[in-house]
Amino acid sequence: MLNFDIPGVYDALDLVMRNYPDKFTPESKIEIDTLLSHCLDGLGDDSEKFLSTLYIRSLKSYIGDTGVNEHIYLKNYEISQIQLFDILSRKFPFVKAAHDVVNGIILSRMYDKSDVTILDIGIGQGTQICKLLSRIPDSAHYQHIRVVGIEPFESALRRAEFSIRQELSRFSFSTEFVGKRAFVEKLSVDDLRALLGEDPGAVIVNASLALHHIQSLEERDRVISCLRSLLPDALLLTEPNVDHFEPDFYRRFQNCYRHFYHVFQVIDRLDAGGVDKNGLKLFFGREIEDIIGRHNGDRYEKHEPGYRWVEKLNHHGFIIDRDCFNPLMEVGCGVKLTVDREGFLGFGYETEIILAVICATTSG
Amino acid sequence: MNTVLNSPVVKIDYDYSRKQLVQTWTGFASSGQFREAIDATLHFSQSNPVRTIISDTLNQSVVDPADTQYAASAMPKLFQQGLKAMAFVMPKNVITQLSLKQFAEGKRSDNIKYFPSIIEARKWLESFN
Numbered sequence: 001m002l003n004f005d006i007p008g009v010y011d012a013l014d015l016v017m018r019n020y021p022d023k024f025t026p027e028s029k030i031e032i033d034t035l036l037s038h039c040l041d042g043l044g045d046d047s048e049k050f051l052s053t054l055y056i057r058s059l060k061s062y063i064g065d066t067g068v069n070e071h072i073y074l075k076n077y078e079i080s081q082i083q084l085f086d087i088l089s090r091k092f093p094f095v096k097a098a099h100d101v102v103n104g105i106i107l108s109r110m111y112d113k114s115d116v117t118i119l120d121i122g123i124g125q126g127t128q129i130c131k132l133l134s135r136i137p138d139s140a141h142y143q144h145i146r147v148v149g150i151e152p153f154e155s156a157l158r159r160a161e162f163s164i165r166q167e168l169s170r171f172s173f174s175t176e177f178v179g180k181r182a183f184v185e186k187l188s189v190d191d192l193r194a195l196l197g198e199d200p201g202a203v204i205v206n207a208s209l210a211l212h213h214i215q216s217l218e219e220r221d222r223v224i225s226c227l228r229s230l231l232p233d234a235l236l237l238t239e240p241n242v243d244h245f246e247p248d249f250y251r252r253f254q255n256c257y258r259h260f261y262h263v264f265q266v267i268d269r270l271d272a273g274g275v276d277k278n279g280l281k282l283f284f285g286r287e288i289e290d291i292i293g294r295h296n297g298d299r300y301e302k303h304e305p306g307y308r309w310v311e312k313l314n315h316h317g318f319i320i321d322r323d324c325f326n327p328l329m330e331v332g333c334g335v336k337l338t339v340d341r342e343g344f345l346g347f348g349y350e351t352e353i354i355l356a357v358i359c360a361t362t363s364g
Numbered sequence: 365m366n367t368v369l370n371s372p373v374v375k376i377d378y379d380y381s382r383k384q385l386v387q388t389w390t391g392f393a394s395s396g397q398f399r400e401a402i403d404a405t406l407h408f409s410q411s412n413p414v415r416t417i418i419s420d421t422l423n424q425s426v427v428d429p430a431d432t433q434y435a436a437s438a439m440p441k442l443f444q445q446g447l448k449a450m451a452f453v454m455p456k457n458v459i460t461q462l463s464l465k466q467f468a469e470g471k472r473s474d475n476i477k478y479f480p481s482i483i484e485a486r487k488w489l490e491s492f493n
Contacts, residue, residue: 011458027392031426031459038462 009039009048010257013055017253024063032056032063040073044278047264054285055257058293079279087280089127091270094263094347094355097331098208101345102236103132105324105359106204109234110136114143115201119192119230121184122210123149126160129206133167146176148195152183184210185219189226196230203230208238212303217245221312228316231362235318237309241346241356244291244303256291260284262352269333306344306356318360320344325359369404373397376404382493383415389424398431402438409445416489417442420453420482427463436470448492449475451485 012035019028036056039049057070088095110116120129129147136142147164151157161179168175180187180195187195196203205227214220227235242259246252263284267277290301310320320343327337327345338346338353346353368376368385373393377386385405393401408414427435442450455461468478479485 008458012462015457015459026394027425030428034426034429034459034462034466037429037466 009035009052010261012038013052013257014254016059017055017250020059020062020249020253029063032059036070040070043073044077044274047268047281048261050278050281051257051260051264054260054281054288055253055292057285058289058291061289061293074282074285077275077278077282079275079282083276084279084283087270087272087276088283091272092280093266093331093333093335097329097335098238098347098355098357099128099131101325101329101357102206102208102238103128103135105234105236106132106206107135108324109204110142110202113202113233114141115199116142116144117146117148117196117200117203119148119150119196119203119205119232121150121205121207122213123151123157123160123179125156126163128208129160130163130167133164133170136171138170138172140171140173142171142173144174144176144201145171146178146197146200148178148180150180150182150184150187150195152181154181157181183214185214185223187226189229192226192230203232205230205232205235207236209240211237211309212239212244213300215300215302221316224312224316224318228318228362233361234321235313235358235360237313237356237358237360239306239309239356239358240303241306241344241353242303243305243308244299244301247296249292253292256288258352259354260288262349262354266333266335266349266354306340306346306353306358307342309356309358310342310344313358313360318362321359321361325357368408369401371397371400374401376401376408378408378412378414382489383413384489385409385414385417387417387419389419389421391423392425393427393431395428395431398427399434402435406438406441406445409442409447413446414442415446415448416492417447417450418453418482418485418489419450420485421455421460421464422453422482424455424460425457426459427467429463429466432463432467433470436467439471439473439476443475449477449489451489452476452478453482453485454478454480 016031016035039053043049043053053070090096123129149160151160157179161177164177168177178195211220214223243255244252246255264281267280270277287301290299322339322343325339325345327339329337331337334349336348338348340346344356344358347355366378368378373389373391375388387401452464455464477488
């Protein structure tokens with residue numbers, strides 16, 4: 001046994017990160033390698049070491065190679081896309097429960113309508129909307145349901161269209177799917193109106209983990225303003241509750257570490273094997289790489305905390321509906337739901353609110 | 365007291381009465397500077413009685429893993445030459461602590477111990493005089 005305490009990984013990582021981005025000397029490169037060697041020892045069994053290794057990988061992508069190659073170690077933890085998708089959608093509480101909550105609210109808003117248009121921004125492969133449609137009974141009373149999906153990636157949009165059309169084909173009432181390959185910030189309000197059609201009925205907007213990809217605050221404001229012009233019955237926004245918009249690297253690192261530290265704690269509690277858990281952690285490594293390893297102008301994952309989305313929505317005349325949430329819902333893995341004083345539903349673990357779901361309307 | 369080595373990164377003093385070498389490290393040592401200190405310790409021990417060593421790493425920066433190995437490989441020779449015990453004063457820098465951990469894992473011995481202060485290190489080494 002060693003007769004001294006081994007220092008916490010975070011303390012060492014914090015020291016390394018203080019040199020970012022332009023103070024890396026031969027000494028600090030040795031610090032990185034020393035920390036990395038420490039983390040790679042027992043990597044698969046220690047969440048904090050795994051997380052720190054992902055940060056170091058991101059750092060190294062910025063400063064260039066140092067002595068130790070972490071890629072060959074991390075590669076051992078890769079899992080297939082199918083496995084990953086399965087864990088994310090079936091077991092990872094932030095995705096599964098957020099879909100359940102949001103879909104429940106959408107269904108309740110659709111309940112007394114006959115003609116409904118669901119506008120999904122960043123529809124991806126249509127997973128959430130398929131889950132939503134699967135909850136509508138064949139015998140439902142609707143006259144018409146239209147799903148409008150906006151998605152910048154062609155292959156995802158094609159898959160979404162295929163899956164959603166399959167779900168819609170079950171119904172005896174008329175249905176429609178409209179897909180638009182685009183970044184939402186490139187669309188004008190007229191473009192959006194055209195997608196909804198002349199008589200869209202009740203409009204419900206869903207944007208799940210999508211709006212933080214819009215690069216500038218001005219564009220975010222413009223998109224929200226356009227959405228407000230559509231007078232939706234409800235707008236459901238799901239966003240990570242963390243400030244990765246922060247331009248100062250060191251503060252962004254601290255925000256990022258706190259966020260993913262708690263995400264990894266939840267992953268450790270999943271009912272899944274070690275291979276799956278580490279594969280999921282590795283998946284989040286791509287986000288960390290974007291947040292930490294790229295220059296501000298090249299970053300894509302620019303999350304903002306829930307309260308800032310609430311501010312934007314309020315600013316454009318939306319009314320936050322805090323009463324639609326049921327914080328007593330059981331999520332599992334130690335994740336607790338709370339309705340924040342700003343009015344969003346927070347998915348928290350221990351002291352950290354990790355995900356925010358916001359429901360906004362245009363009428364009281 | 366006799367100064368064995370005085371470089372920008374380390375001062376090595378010899379205490380005749382205790383037959384004790386004291387290495388006081390400061391900042392980051394290049395590989396050459398670090399190995400110079402290890403070699404100086406070895407050479408001095410060959411021709412002088414050294415019963416104990418204090419390595420005060422309190423203000424030392426990180427050590428290259430290859431240099432850590434180099435220091436570890438010198439330990440058997442030092443003990444063969446009559447060294448009874450070695451005490452480290454722990455570094456403040458957490459990454460230097462990890463360097464020292466690498467050293468410690470390679471050299472587990474009841475006669476090598478780690479202390480938060482030089483006072484405690486000296487106190488432990490008194491039992492070997």
